[in-house]
Amino acid sequence: KQEVTQIPAALSVPEGENLVLNCSFTDSAIYNLQWFRQDPGKGLTSLLLIQSSQREQTSGRLNASLDKSSGRSTLYIAASQPGDSATYLCAVKGEGGSEKLVFGKGTKLTVNP
Amino acid sequence: EAQVTQNPRYLITVTGKKLTVTCSQNMNHEYMSWYRQDPGLGLRQIYYSMNVEVTDKGDVPEGYKVSRKEKRNFPLILESPSPNQTSLYFCASSVHLSAYEQYFGPGTRLTVT
Numbered sequence: 001k002q003e004v005t006q007i008p009a010a011l012s013v014p015e016g017e018n019l020v021l022n023c024s025f026t027d028s029a030i031y032n033l034q035w036f037r038q039d040p041g042k043g044l045t046s047l048l049l050i051q052s053s054q055r056e057q058t059s060g061r062l063n064a065s066l067d068k069s070s071g072r073s074t075l076y077i078a079a080s081q082p083g084d085s086a087t088y089l090c091a092v093k094g095e096g097g098s099e100k101l102v103f104g105k106g107t108k109l110t111v112n113p
Numbered sequence: 114e115a116q117v118t119q120n121p122r123y124l125i126t127v128t129g130k131k132l133t134v135t136c137s138q139n140m141n142h143e144y145m146s147w148y149r150q151d152p153g154l155g156l157r158q159i160y161y162s163m164n165v166e167v168t169d170k171g172d173v174p175e176g177y178k179v180s181r182k183e184k185r186n187f188p189l190i191l192e193s194p195s196p197n198q199t200s201l202y203f204c205a206s207s208v209h210l211s212a213y214e215q216y217f218g219p220g221t222r223l224t225v226t
Contacts, residue, residue, distance in 0.1 A: 034215065043117075043203055043217035089156070100171060101146075101215070105155035
């Protein structure tokens, strides 16, 4: 059974810092991995989707990497801003016929002005 | 505006009183899904649908029903709600299967007393 872990559960940094959020998964037979952002009282917003054949994806100040064989992904946020404060979740879709997405419990990020 | 809408956003009800949470998307997406989010447990998939009249169980389907009579709508039905179904519920959709970018609704906060 696939398990997704995100460490740390919470992270507080000063504005302007570059930071890395981690996501690990137990079964490397994944189809793709998505990173989401969740703001309090709101739904999830998809940030980046990496296919299993890709090593990384970039969007603005965000860069997500994927090492499928080691079961790890990282989300790099450059020059963090207070507006980046949110909970970040990763989710994996397995290979084969399953349409299930398995989510990590998230990392709550606080960027202090 | 492309979006996933859920109604109601907040609901307080009593044990055993049937309720329906509606979900609608205006993006002509084939895939729709329901999740619940609980502290310490993260997001867990309840049911998903790959197209009209095609639904399947996720990880925690007990106590829930769904239907997909139209492509745009995917209601979640609780025939006899219990307090352990108190949770934050999210509907999501994607263009085709869960391999594509997921779009989430704003969430429904349900309390069963």
